[in-house]
Amino acid sequence: MNHMGMSLLGREDETAEFEAFVQGDDRVLLYWGVAGQGKSTLVEHLAARCPKDGYVVDLEYTAGRRNPSSGSADAARELLDELAEVLGGWCGTGTPAYRRAADRADADEQALLTRNITLKATVTARGNSSIVDSPVSLSAGSITEPLANLRALNRSKLVRALCDDLRKADLSGRVLFVDTTERLYYLDEVAYFEASGGARGADEIGHWFANRFVPHLLGGAKGLKLVLAGREEVPIKSGIRCRRRELRNWSSTDSDAYLASRGQEADGFQQAVYRLCKGHPGWTSMLSDTAAILDWGEIDLFELERIARDRPAEGWLPRVFLSRIPEPRRAVVVAAATLRSVVKEAITAVLAKAPQDEQWFESLTAYSFVQLRRAHRQRPSWHIHPLVRGAILSHLGGQEPLRLMEWHGRAAAYFSRSGDLENELYHRFCSGDTSKEGEWYRLFQSANLACDYDSGLRVIELVTAHEVREGLLRTRAGLVSHALTLRSDISLHQGRLDDAVVEAEQALWIAREEDLAREEAKALFLLGCVSQRRSELTRAKELLSQAFDICLATGDTQNGANCQLALGSVAARQADYVTASKRFSVAAKLYEELGDVLGEGNVHWEHGTALRRVGRYGGSRKALRLAVRKYRGLGFRLGVANALREEGGIYLREGRAQESRNALHEALSLYREIGDRLGEAASRAELSFLELTDGDADAAHGSLRDAASLYASIGNELGVADTNLLSAQVLAHQGALDEALVHVSRASTAYGHLESRLGKANCLLLSGVTMMMKGALSEASVCLARAVRAFREIGNAQGERLALAERSRVAVLEQDGGLAVRLARRALQVSSFMGSKVAMAESMMALSAAELAEGRTTESVRLFGASCALFEELGIEPQAQEGSMTLLTTATPIGPVRKSP
Structure with missing residues (x-):
């Protein structure tokens, strides 16, 4: 039976929008609105009224499970498995290609876990020394990051396989609903961030879902339509036909109708509720429930109005409730009030005297407020952010809730006394206090020079975490933009080019909105570097030139020098070595004026690689050795390793195998010491050239397999494609020409997806x-x-x-x-x-x-x-x-x- 004509109270326009969407050519319909607008109710209502089939994926349940262990399935995989089953049923043919890809992904994951366990088991102490002296890390979380990145790589393969299964099917009339989209970041492997210190490591919107999954799915599934509902407007890629509608508060008529349906028909009562809640469906429902539980009447509501004094409901409702809540349960409401978000289920359950649950103070969530969740649709449990927990226990106890800024100030003072700088900075930034911004930057630079990217990203998240960024954008937008450029730079170095672009574009948007010229230059600089990496040299030159012009106008010497160095590298790639030499000279002079020894070393490195490219190997080695001298003086092991790897490549081209082997193995050792898997992978690939030159094709294959595994562990799809191509050359050298062409075809497909x-x-x-x-x-x-x-x-x-x-x-x-x-x-x-x-x-x-x-x-x-x-x-x-x-x-x-x- 078709129920398309039936509508929902206060949502007649949204229902009409859905009907037009189903009949039209648009592929995506977005509903968004603040918490409590009834988005989930609307989704369930619409799903029951689809012409053929409708299926709802509620990310509240995907995101609400306890912290997964490093060996558990990730949220994105759970979603893909669920969708493969549903869509396969709609097709009537199942999803065999997806199942095969899923089996391969499971095997890859198991191999990584097994290799890690074997590595730990084979570590032995030297002599009678402590096992801690071993060069292998034995921390429980040592496998977490490579596992997360392997899953990210496998996700792309799973999506492509699912699309292959759906390509011949006609899914017209079928609608897939995704509810609670503000939790999409769980699909970007939030387990890794949770394991390393809290959910502030996640973005507020899942980049993978919006930019990879949706375009691929809609491209492969003919006729399928997608409805997304959540608190934020999900950015959909251009080229996908999309409708958008924001859910707003009820009119007074709709509010009165809702209250009447709950048996609260008195005009005075209805008017008071509307004045208090301004037609917000969630607050209206919560106030209605509370009035029923506590037997409130119009007099109680008038008293609430006197207390509220035109403040928004979230500013007064928890405080009024507090005195009526038993002491053991008060901390939940305190936390919610402090972080300016109270969820209907939490308050309702507390008022209804739900049994106390010890998980209040155990579980992590990706949001900084408390919510009742039903893990895997089973029993409900309380979840609370660890920073909220710590601050409540240390400072608030059973007191009444404090204002947000005052609470964060007290938390910052507590962590300052305990010597915990990172948590102190987090709470200072939450309260808008940027007086210790210099300490934050020093923390990042320390991690940067030590090549500790995990620590660097954790420091960056002290600024870019959702709850922090929202406040800083109003008071110190430049700091947010700068943090995003730093994160983009790390993504660029690790070969995650799509992530680097997204982060740099976010920084660029903030910089232009706030008229922050220096931050705009930094963002343009990074976008230029990404274009250079992708061999889009003309665009790279344009972006870097724009960035340098801004640096010149603002007197930003540091970033101006960075731009000149990058422009020199682009000129060298374009075989314009006269221009490249001039750019390098300008950059060197600027770095010298600044006293930036790292920058001077970088000039020598870039100059050396440019000379290598034109076959001037003697000059290249000389420049690289100057770079090594600068880097060693700073204790910058990554720079030393990079220069040695380049030098090893030069010796190889000169036919000096032993010198090449020595340099490459020394570089490889340094990369391992600092945990730089990208550098280690590049060295492995370089060694494969040497082994092939020596006539040892099997060893070359082994090096390339190791390189591919390392690239996969950091989610570098471009590197995996490169190793496929290099393997093809080794196979061709061995005479296995048909197999070589298969590898070339795989690499070409991967490069096509990566737009390389x-x-x-x-x-x-x-x-x-x-x-x-x-x-x-x-x-x-x-x-x-x-x-x-x-x-x-x-x-x-x-x-x-x-x-x-x-x-x-x-x-x-x-x-x-x-x-x-x-x-x-x-x-x-x-x-x-x-x-x-x-x-x-x-x-x-x-x-x-x-x-x-x-x-x-x-x-x-x-x-x-x-x-x-x-x-x-x-x-x-x-x-x-x-x-x-x-x-x-x-x-x-x-x-x-x-x-x-």
Whole structure:
């Protein structure tokens, strides 16, 4: 039976909106409003009135469970499993691809857990020393972060598999409802943050759900519609047709009708309730329940009006209730009143004298207020934020509730006396007190230089936590913007580029809204760095130039120097080495004026990598050693490791295997010491080149598997795609060409999802080379022509000249000497433009082969001799280049850590 015509009290317009949505072309309908607007009631009402099927996912139950252990399933996985079952039933075919992907994800997770247990079990103390002296951390939470990041990586695979199952199904008329969307952050693996010190580690809206899950699901499930309801308007990606409606308070007529339905029909009573609650459905219901429980009449309500004095209900209602609540239960209401949120179920249960539950002071939630929750739809339990718990027990006891600012001030004083700086800062910032902002920044810089990203993120969350940010945005928006840029910088370094963009864009929006020029420059700078990482060099240059212009106008020397350094790196990537050198010189001068030794080291590092790119290996090593000297002076081990890794790569290109091995293993050891899994993964990938050059393909595969595992443990999908591509090259080297093409295809699919144009171009290049090795010359020629075009479009001269040289080799094999010569000459022109002697020597070698195919033997011999002479001048054995010729470009470089005021 179709009940579409039936409506809900006070929600006739919303019901009509839903009916139009179901009949129209929009795919998403958003309902949002403050707490107590009846969103869940509306969702249940609408779900029962869908033309075909409607299913409600209530995130209150997903988020309400006790803290999961590191080995438990995460909230997002629980949601995906639930949806796979429902959607598979709607399709009538089940979800076999999803089940296979889920089994693989479970196996990956179990392997990670098993490896961690084995690692702990094999640790032995040295001599009679304490086990604490072991270099392996034995903390119970040591597996938590890699597990969380592995789950984040597997989520993408699970969503794609689910969409594959749904692609052929017609789900027209089916509506999926997601209720309580303010808890979407639980789907971003909040378990990790909870285990490391509290729920303030989560964003208020789930980035994964809004930006990854919804677009993929709607793209794969034909006809399916999505209704989202929660306290905040969920940001939906542009391109998805969407309706939006904010739920507002009832009119006086609707309020009176509700009270009449509860048996409270007296006009005076109804009018008093409306004056007190302004038509807010939740407060109206709560006041109605309380009046019924305590047998209140109009006189009691008039007394409440006198106490309220036009203040909002949340400012007076708990205080009035307090005297009527038994002492043991009073702390719940105190906490709720203090943090300006009282939930209907909590107050109703307390007034109804619900049994005391010891879990009041045990469980964590992602919100800073108390709420009655039903974990997995089972028994109800109280949950309370640990900071609320500590402050109540230490300061409030059985007193009456204090005002929010006063409470946080007392909590800050308590933590100050106990020497707990982080919690002190948290409460100071909650109260709007930023007098110790300098201490906060010093905490972050200490973690930053120690490469302790977990501690750095925890310090950042002292500012960006939802309950803190809301207050600071009104009083110190610049601090919030700055904290978001710091978090974006960490995401950038860890290779989480999508997260880096989201955080930088949030910072940019705040900076522009508040007219904070310096913070705007920082955000633009980070967006430029992300574009550079993605090889969007033109956009990177535009963003960094905008940032530098703002720095120039505001006199921000520190960030101006950072911009010049990044612009120099972009120029080097564009093969404009004259401009790059000028930019580096300007940055070095600015850092020297500031006395910023870290910045000076970063200039040497960038200069060294630029010189390596053009084949000036001696100059590159010299610059890198200067960087090492600066970094060692600061005790900055990450910088030292990065420089050693670069130096190891240079030795490899020069054919000096032993020196390369020594440098790479030293870098690897440093990365392990500081726990930098991104650096360790990059070193493993570099070692695979060395092992392949040594002819040990099995060892190369092992290094790449280790690299892939490390990338997966930090959720770096780009790194995993890179290792797939590198594995393809190793397989091609072994002669397993069909298997190599399978790996290239996997990498290409991953790069497509990640929107990595450089990765896609590299896949075309390696596909072409592999096709050539198989003898499929026409297919190889097409692939390589597309690769040339792809590299040129992103301004990657190195990739373009490699693709041209390989295409010239194909033309030689096709006995088209004229085409081979033209292509090789173009490759030589690009090499000359780059100013790279190595590239020129390689291009002359390719041109020599082309001239020989054309029958010009004398010219071929001359070019061959000139190429060998150039290699000899550079101190390089020509054969040293052969093993790594096709993968000199990488999609995951590691940049230096910056200092910003």
